[in-house]
Amino acid sequence: MNRWRFYWLRLRRELWVRATAYAALGVGAALLAAGGAQWVPDAMAERLGGESVEEILTILASSLLAVATFSVGAMVTAYTAVSQGATPRVAALVTSDGQTQRSLATFVGAFLYAIVAVTAINARYYGEGGRAILFLVSLAVVALVAFRLLAWINRLSSLARVGHMIDLVEDRTRDALQARRRRPYLGGRPGALTSGALILSRATGYIQNVDPDHLQDAAEERDCHVQILAPPGSFVRRGEALARVSLTRCEEAALDDFRSAFAVGGSRSYDQDPRFGLVVLGEIAAKALSPGVNDPGTAVQVVGAGVRLMDEWLEPAAEGQAEPSPCSRLLAPPLAEADLLDDIFGPIARYGAGDVPVTVRLLKALKSLAADPGPMQGPARQMAEDLLARAQGALPIAADLARVRSVGA
Template sequence: MGRIMSAERLRFVFNRFRERLWVKPLGVALLSIAAVFLASLADDTSLARLFPRTAVDSLETLLSIMASSMLVIATFSVGSMVAAYNAASSSATPRSFGVVVADDVSQNALSTFIGAFIFSIVAITAVKNNGFEAAGLFVLFVLTALVFALVIFTFVRWVDRIARLGRMGSTIDKVEAAAAEALQRRRRAPTLGGVPAEGAPVGQAVFAPSVGYVQQIDMYRLQAWAEQAGRRVRVVALPGAFLFPGRALAYVPGPAEGVDHDEVAAAFDIGDERLFDDDPRFGLVVLSEIAGRALSPGVNDPGTAIDVIGTLVRLFVQWRAPCPADEPARPIHDRVAVPELDIADMFDDAFTAIGRDGADTVEVVLRLLKALHALADTGDVAMAAAARWHARRALACAESRLPVAVDLARVREAGAFAGPMAAD
């Protein structure tokens, strides 16, 4: 069966290319080569006699300056970007590397510098070999001036960005944006475009062909197979699930005959690491890791943990907000059943580590309890239950580690909304 390239699949593939530093520079380099050859076409137009004459020596000098300087700037930009990536991985968490390396401004800057270098090399080679007449030289001069202007604008903009890239605040913002995008996408399609899964899964189990994480599910491919086979599919491994021998990807109700295990398993992209795209819980995990590292004795930065708590509250409020009437995606894969995300699991991803690692820091515990109190008052029953459970857990951790009676009294007052620990 041929693979269907759906819009979701194309988005997934496009995002993987965005994380490759060579893609944009290669595209701009090819574009710059094409620009040089297109300039020579001006010599063959009827407007060639209207172009002013351009001194070859001045153009060669300009291109030589660009060629010698752009390679240096490109090398400098690569070094600065690598330093920023290392800073993001060491100060925040290595799991944030994917969103930092996909920074558009830095990639565009590197692409512009390399493209300008390639443009100048190709152009000066063509000029020295008499590849242009008067009209072509003038068009090439205009293109060179435009490239210079673009380089200057890009460099100034990039310097402002590189000063922030890799800093803790910038990394948190990028992770929040990636998590918010994944949450909004899942909020619009809680079952990935399929129908809600009900009851326990039954039927023929389809197991993972390898060990790793589910990165994406090709729902169109599952639907196409189910329609062709006249069967239904029950997904049990959502994006972000860790797979190992004996862990089922999906179940196909009915007899074993006619179940194409390889085709069903092929609809699941499995990789060595989790990705932000279709895994909203991964963004929550990364934010929690950033807070946990900030609360470690070697860093001792409770302010960052407090910032992360505020970020998590924003994300959960956005998740709980009602979907506009024109936003929800109606089920289009009626033969594929998919479970929805469990809000209790999402709270575990977000707040378990912070409640444990920040239990001996009164300002972190207070902010965490106030945040959970705010989430408990959103009106969502499941979210309120999860918030109260984590508040009771955070309070229990604090009671075992806070040495000052006054601080402990304040924490108990802030956590009073959750009730006693035994009330579950």
């Protein structure tokens, strides 16, 4: 995706950004209430501009601090529970959850609004007209806080559930897979350059985003082609190649221009890296199959999520959904179906081979994926054979092994 859009999305998912925006809105509403005092009718100002608004604001200021503190504590508890019960890679979805952020930001913004408004009232900043406007605004704030509080209570009932986390990861992975299915080569085309100048990374970390449109523009400006060597999700060290351009000599300014299309960070991102979502789902299943947790039902749920995702990946794009390749000068590698299967089903096959229900469910899933001719057929059959071999060594009871073999036959 566009690099500026990627940075904006990453910034917008930070909790402090939304909280700061709501806080600024609350402070602005408290201070600007006096600006419309001249348009308030005298009868309305006399009726609503009394001391009742100060009492409402005092109640808001005294209660919302406790509500905000409790909400942050509940979010931290849910974050810790998800990290321990599922995987730390999915815990970031708790803090980036839109409804959670809106609730916390509303509480903080309303608290600062009440504090600033009470201070301004005591400083005689408002006349009767301003106090009347402040009264109406305070009623709206009370209604908004009540709505967000009820929504927050409803969210708390599912925030730390492993099943809810699986659904969140599945949704994020589905979006990334659909985006990659529309542009299988990141908007470019398949191919490789045999020679040319290398674009080297200046940092060590994961490729979080690649801006194909910027690479296309840079290649058009210099009349060359560019091949992506490190697609999203790859881990690169400082000095390793990010891309190759079909130029024998390339100035440092041009290298920096191509390099700016790659975002390198300390962790992988869900947005442009569909394999990361599959890896996280596989980690959830592996954690559930550990002896300390012993929750095969979660692994079975992950198998179902994996089959749905692979089904949508294999579904032919409807007419009008597949985008043409707008980046004719860009060469990029495709996603391999064998890698997708190993990302999500590999941990289940390795750690669940000794559990009969999990093995049976995974074998059925692999058989269904291998039934349709296509790029998934071969990898699914190979993984099913490997799973049967693992089960043969992990199931000492003949009856259990016979049941698994009957499914894999």
